[in-house]
Amino acid sequence: MQKILVPVDGSDSSERALDRASELAVALKAKLIFLYVANVNQLAVNSCLSAELLEAMNKAGDVILTHAEERVSESIETERVLETGSPASAIVDVAEECEADMIIMGSRGLGLVxxxxxxxxxQYVVENAKCAVMVVK
Ligand SMILES: Nc1ncnc2c1ncn2[C@@H]1O[C@H](COP(=O)(O)OP(=O)(O)OP(=O)(O)O)[C@@H](O)[C@H]1O
Ligand SMILES: [Mg+2]
Structure with a gap:
């Protein structure tokens, strides 16, 4: 177990996933790759606001990724990835590209349901990822 992908969205559930990932990475001497996906699908592509909204989402992503780096144990090697697109498929794609051995993520996010x-x-990541997925409640 060398590389663990941790998709983060700033939610409580994602914070708990970060804590479990930190514990496991220390124990296994694994590297943590933090991923935030700016969800442009939510934006009206033709809107005059889309460029500004995307920039704002990228800034939010920077804050969330910096927070993730600061929350885990200092002894862990980390990397950050900021992607644009659909979070579900981007998480599965990045896991394959970076050859992650495992994904640790929250069960829920910022959605209102x-x-x-x-x-x-x-749900999509559990069904479609090729590697093991740990879902933290
Ligand atoms: N934009 C994102 N970038 C990175 N990781 C994300 C993103 N959105 C969700 N995640 C990851 O997926 C986990 C589950 O979030 P999910 O979005 O499935 O729940 P939800 O927001 O409650 O539901 P929904 O989005 O379907 O309304 C989060 O804890 C986080 O680990
Ligand atoms: Mg969500």
Whole structure:
């Protein structure tokens, strides 16, 4: 177990996933790759605001990724990736590209629907990733 991909969106569930990832990375001497995906699908592509919205989402991503680096143990080697697109498929693609041995993510994110165990992103990743996936409640 050398590389663990940790998709982060700033949600409570993603924070708990970060803590589990930190513990495992220390124990296994593994590297953590943090990933934030700016979801441009939510934006009206033809809107005059789309460039500004994308820039704002990238800035939010920078804050979330910096927070992730600061939250985990200092002894862990880390890398950060900021992608644009659909979070679900981008997480699966990045896991393959960086040859991650495992993905550790939250069960839910910032979505407003309550009472369902898995969000659409965690559900898609569990179903489609080629590597092991740990979903943290
Ligand atoms: N934009 C993103 N970038 C990186 N990781 C993400 C992103 N969105 C979600 N994740 C990861 O997926 C986990 C589950 O979030 P998900 O989006 O599936 O739940 P939700 O927001 O409650 O549901 P939905 O998005 O379907 O309304 C998060 O804890 C986080 O680890
Ligand atoms: Mg979500």
């Amino acid at each position: 309550k009472g369902v165990l898995l969000g659409s992103v965690s």
